[in-house]
């Protein structure tokens with residue numbers, strides 16, 4: 001039937017290259033069906049699952065299982081990254097060619113960053129033969145160990161061992177250098193520091209095959225917003241300083257940062273109810289991220305609608321070789337009808353995700369997707385998944 005779109009936007013479906021769907025192994029947090037339902041409710045029509053499941057997605061049969069589960073769920077298009085190394089242990093590369101034939105879209109060390117420079121170098125070299133990017137988590141564990149939030153005045157005041165910005169930046173610098181030496185395709189996940197942005201900018205100026213994403217929550221919150229009573233502010237990499245946040249904006253505006261990605265990281269209430277220092281890292285993203293960016297930036301004229309679509313649909317689809325997300329003549333459309341005025345209180349009862357670890361819980365958000373189509377099929381209507 002006809003849809004009244006008066007006062008609303010028709011977007012190409014949003015593309016989120018960084019989600020944790022937790023299946024197999026952690027289905028109490030999320031599974032592929034619930035995660036892909038959360039995606040279309042949040043306006044995302046294509047998502048890429050990370051490999052830090054149990055077992056790890058490090059062989060073809062399991063990658064094919066993930067893709068099959070995504071198809072069975074029949075909501076968002078579910079793509080998957082494979083692990084870079086077996087078991088994410090950082091010791092032995094996966095069978096990259098076989099995994100590519102199994103349909104994976106990238107190789108990633110997300111959740112357990114590769115520590116050895118030699119292993120990252122090999123990963124870039126071999127991934128290059130498959131044509132797929134390496135998605136790098138970029139965390140030096142020797143610097144980050146024991147920290148819960150960004151090393152800052154806040155971490156000192158709260159009595160935490162802080163995570164220094166350098167634990168990320170040194171790895172980004174390393175990986176940019178290795179991308180240069182190998183000619184490999186590199187995508188940097190969840191960039192959160194000034195020095196990381198600078199390294200990526202330099203690498204791009206040298207013509208290297210590098211892209212980068214920013215987690216929207218790193219643009220909205222800083223380490224100063226962290227309160228010990230709300231562990232949903234605990235995320236990896238940790239919320240940045242104001243200065244880092246400004247550098248992320250610069251990176252977005254000058255094209256150094258190519259895309260936004262939610263890093264949807266669901267965790268159970270029980271896990272997030274632990275004391276701040278012991279709760280797991282991660283923010284639930286899929287159902288709140290678009291509204292969060294809309295109300296914080298687009299509604300205020302800080303980010304244009306065109307740039308939003310570039311960052312969250314066109315650029316990610318292009319980087320990972322997916323047609324979906326873009327509106328192309330002759331292609332079954334992935335679309336979102338977005339209502340900039342629609343308001344909703346974020347309520348666990350209405351959420352499709354199995355987890356509710358978001359700082360927006362109980363808060364009203366403004367600007368929400370109203371209908372979502374995947375491959376021409378209506379999958380979400382009036383805030384409810386069909």
Ligand code: NCD
Nearest residue numbers: 020110111235236265281282
């Ligand atoms: C992610 C997770 O929970 O798997 N957590 C997070 O804080 N981002 C892991 C990751 O993205 O590194």
Ligand code: ZN
Nearest residue numbers: 110111137189
């Ligand atoms: Zn990560």
Ligand code: ZN
Nearest residue numbers: 050110111263
């Ligand atoms: Zn992640």
